[in-house]
Amino acid sequence: MSASVPPPSVRLLLCDDHAVVRAGLRALLSSADGIDVVGEAGTGEEALALSARLRPDVVLMDLQLDGGMDGVTATRRLTGGPDPGPRVLVLTMFDTDADITRAIEAGATGYLLKAERPDELFAAIRAAVAGRSALSAPVADRLLTRLRSPRPALSTREHEILAQLARGLGNREIARTLFISEATVKTHLGRIYGKLGVETRSGAVAVAKERRLLP
DSSP states (O other): OOOOOOOOOOEEEEESSOOOHHHHHHHHTTTSTTTEEEEESHHHHHHHHHHHHOSSSSSEEEEEESSOOHHHHHHHHHSOOOOOOOOEEEEEOOOOHHHHHHHTTTTTEEEETTTTOOHHHHHHHHHHTTOOEEEEHHHHHHHHHHHSSSOOOOOOHHHHHHHHTTTTTHHHHHHHHHHHOOHHHHHHHHHHHHHOOOHHHHHHHHHHHHHTOOO
């Protein structure tokens, strides 16, 4: 009988803005059978260029990248083209509802936290190349909780305030534009943050754009 042929190695591209993290990941992944790190990127733009040239099967993507394109935008660009692109597996320290939602809506196959055990990371990479989703347990719990208790829709006034946020207006300017008090603006902002699962103005605008809540 002829010996069985092992499956080809997963071609993996790393994208993280910290060189030390990339070096650690490369060393870790080199110990795994069937995973071949073919390149490293320190920015979203570099990840796009290297992906086009190296044709990896999976891109291991950090969300927070210094300067330029963030991980969510890079993920959308990698997965949203007319030709089949690589699978994108997010590996990050952040597990807020907003980050998870943005990454998955951008086309990420999986979402892992950097606290994962090595064997879980290896399994997630193999799952990603096969087209299966891979989620860290805390991330899966958050998604299930959110599905079971969906946040209420924004009111008309909250939509109006969100639109002013997107214009870059401060609370005082929003109050003058909408003929309401600053205290009322602050109250509505708190409700908007809660409904969108964010903690900052920029986070609210980012999620609103992802969900097409802005005109």
